[in-house]
Amino acid sequence: MKFAENTTQSAEYLRQAIPLMVKYNIPPNPLNYALWYTYVSNRIPSLNFQIDQTLDTYGTCPTLLGEQMFREHVINDEIANSDQTQNQLIALTQNLHRQAAHAAKNTSDYGAMLDDSLTALNQNDSNHNIEKIINRLAENTLSISESTGLFQKQITDAQTEILALKAELQKTRQDARIDPLTGLYNRRVFNTELEQVAGASKHTNTALIMLDIDHFKKFNDDYGHLMGDKVLQYFGKLLKAECKEPALPVRFGGEEFAILMIGHNEEDAAIFAENLRQKIQAIRIKQKKSGKIISSITASFGISKRTENESAEQLIERADKALYLAKNSGxxxxxxxP
Known part of the structure; x- marks a missing residue:
């Protein structure tokens, strides 16, 4: 999106945006400045409607939702692509184009030379002339072979470079906030979201579920870390499948996970957690070597509901205590x- 306001109008929009960001506890980063600048300019009514709904629901605009709205309304996906990677691909294409043109010219010249040589052979019967023609054919054949070989090498190198660029692009696109093993958001994202909700001026129902895989250390000792990783990956897939927005599942650390449920009370969270507990209990993992079915995967859950004026740390501490109670109770x- 292009911003065409003059300096005075831009300053006015900024003066309107900053107090709103402060009021709704919006982190002061460039993305949020652009989002709220666009909001106060009222240039995208659909964005304003979505932000208004979000504020009404959460009392703030959670970071992940803000980023999603920024991508959907303020910029296009194409702009988010790596300019450097695009430039490299363009340069690669141009280089191949030049090499193809060079190879085509060599091929055309070689064809003309063949025609001339055939004509000369038909017109001359001198052994000396025939020898010269054959030598010329040999030299040009070697030349065209080298040219074709060089072009083939350029194509091969280009394919290798394209694969490397593709891998690099995927690497740069991989969100640093994602836990690579489970595919869930990591604790940094969890802390940011929870702090923002806790700091919002409007109090809203927020439940926190902490869950921990039972006897995971023993499981790793008995079956190996590769099997342990397999269990963690399964947990990641299960949580992503079960947690619908605005529920936010994260890998809290090690074998511990957290689910932030904004707009829900502890009763809702307890029903959700019990359903999840039963699905985890039903996990069956098969060992490749022995074919043995592992059926001892369970998890314990602790739930807390944020009280008014309670900090993020206090909410986590109470959920942790409930989790340890679940573990100590069997x-x-x-x-x-409580």
Missing amino acids: RNQVKIA
């Missing part, structure tokens, strides 16, 4: 913090 169960 594991594979759900406990709610």
Whole structure:
């Protein structure tokens, strides 16, 4: 999107945007400046409607939702692509084009030379002339072979470079906020979202579920870390499948996970957690070598509901206490913090 305002109008929009960001506890980063600048300019009514709904629901605009709205309304996906990678691909294409033109010219010249040689052979019967023609054919054949070989090498190198660029592009696109093993958001994202909700001026129902895989250290000792990683990956897939927006599942650390449920109370969270506990209990993992079915995967859950004026740290601490209560009470169960 292009911003065509003059300096005075731009300054006015900024003066309107900053107090709103402060009011709704919006982190002061460039993305949010652009988002709220666009909001106060009212140039995209659909964006304003979505932000208004979000503020009404959460009392703030959670970072992940803000980023999503920024991508959908303020910029196009094409702009988000790596300019450097695009430039490299363009240069690569131009180089191949030049090499193809060079090879085509050599091929054309070689064809003309063949025609001339055939004509000369038909017109001359001198052994000396025939020898000269054959030598010329040999030299040009070697030349065209070298040219074709060079072009083939250029294509091969280009394919290798394109694969490398593709891998680099995928690497740069990989979100640093994503846990690579489970595919869930990491604790940094969780902290940012929870701090923002806790700091919002409007209090809204927020439940936190903490869950921990039971006896995971023993599982790793018995079956190996590769099997342990397989379990963690399964947990990641299960949580992503079960947690619908605005529920935010994250890998909190090690074998511990957290689910932030904005707009839900502890009763809703308990029902959700119990359903999840039963699905985890039903996990069956087969060992490749022995063919043995592993059926001892369970998890314990602790739930807390944020009270008014409670900090993010206090909410986590109470959920942790409920989680440890679940573990100390025999594991594979759900406990709610008082």
